[in-house]
Amino acid sequence: MNRPAVIAAAILSVFLTSGSALAHEPIFGLGPHTIFKGGFGLEMELEGEKASGAGEVENERVVTSEIIYGITANLSATLAIPYILERSSTNESSGTGDISVRTKYRFWRRDGIGVQDSAAVITGVKLPTGDDDKTLRLGSGSTDYLFGLAVARESLKWYYFGDVRYRLNTEGGGGLRAGNAFFADLAIGVRPRKTVYLRPDLVVIAELNFESRDRKELFGVDAADSGGTRLFLSPSFFYTYRNWALKGGIQFPVDQDLNGNQPESDYRFSLAVETHL
Template identity: 40%
Template sequence: MLYKQSLKQTITAMGCWLFLPVSLFAHDPIFSPGPHVLFKDGFEIHTEFVRSEQGDESDSEQAIALKYGITGDWVIGIEQPYQIIKDEFGSQSGVGDILLSTKYRFWREDTPGVQESAAVLVKVKLDSSNDALTTDTVDPVLGFTYGYESLTWYRFNQNNDQLQRGDRLFVDLAGGYRSQLNDYREADTVWLLELNGEFIKRNAFNGLDLNNTGGNQWFVSPGIMLTYRNFAVKAGIQLPVLSNLNGDQPRADYRARQEFEWHL
């Protein structure tokens, strides 16, 4: 199918830790990247499971990523996905294309109990797999993200543009709430609620637009983040609230994501 992609329609959330005297309270949204980066010479091992269903089709993906903090404001990463797609024609599975990523935090301001920061990011899907699920293209993703975090409240704004096979614009507005402020040595819980929007142009084949591609979708996405020292678990679900897809495309029933992060 021409419009199937191994690069997920939601970008992998890239989380990290920030150590402050008041508390550990740096988190990123679940369904989009936030502005946080690793500490200098730090490593992050990141695993995730993503599943989406739309009509008679389902798409499951497992991925493992490794990230490295070049400086306290600049991180690079590499990710390897494995994908399983089921539709009316049967089931396909295989190793997806490798993804390379980098993020640079260009602004940060700390005040008592509050941190604001902003970052730019680039992600590139390589044409590295020989499996049937590969798209045989190199796809870049460009993005900007801003975050406001206090000891209790979180706010994120993020947008990015994926080029290839129809330009895409993703928008994510996320807010989080911590009901109880704990010490670093104790487990920490943050509840999240995101609003995710997708604006997708039609794909083209030999210069001609494909009718059953492109359109707009909006999701409401509740989630939870559990952290303990240098470990974090995230889980969330995207629930469609508005869908305006072109032609005959199955509408999303839901998308679910679970992630595990370990910082070294």
């Protein structure tokens, strides 16, 4: 396996684990929100990352279409279909990536006037639907699993979120197994202007996103130039009007402690439009 493929797989795995959350949740982390029973949510999200170093410059853009369905008011299912465009110094490839399915169960909720505290468990599976034969792979070729726990306190003025996630990766195409990954996110949001229903509503958020990845394995052997930890500070926002939401944010690396010789992330971004039907 060549070096761009390993780098591409690393970048891909970022997006396959990213939040793609419901509106009024952190942009890069996850929250415990679910959609109302029988409700559909449609989301189109553009995510990107620029990484450089170790003689490489990587650019990736992913457009993910998501369908969210409310099985009950506290249980939702999400289908995410990514379309990936990757570009390195020497290669370029594009196409449908690995499709993933997630469920979120809000197992605890405490409601008050203008306030909601809640907690949810998240489970997900990523299927090997993306092409993993290209030089720059569009999929990992593996079936991977996601487990998470999210808590939140939301009020008319302030928002507080916290979550932990663990991604269990299996061996995929070309004998490559991406290292398992752990994520932890904290977010605080504030609504600068009083909210009124049927008027545009803005919430600004500051997120702290931590990720730790194990080394990749190639045919059972650890890849030296892989894995490590990253910490991002991420200003983000959501802007909503009735059942429409525009949300986005940028992740700036605060600390990157990567094993061996790897390109470091310069920035990541996300911009999404979501509607509930």
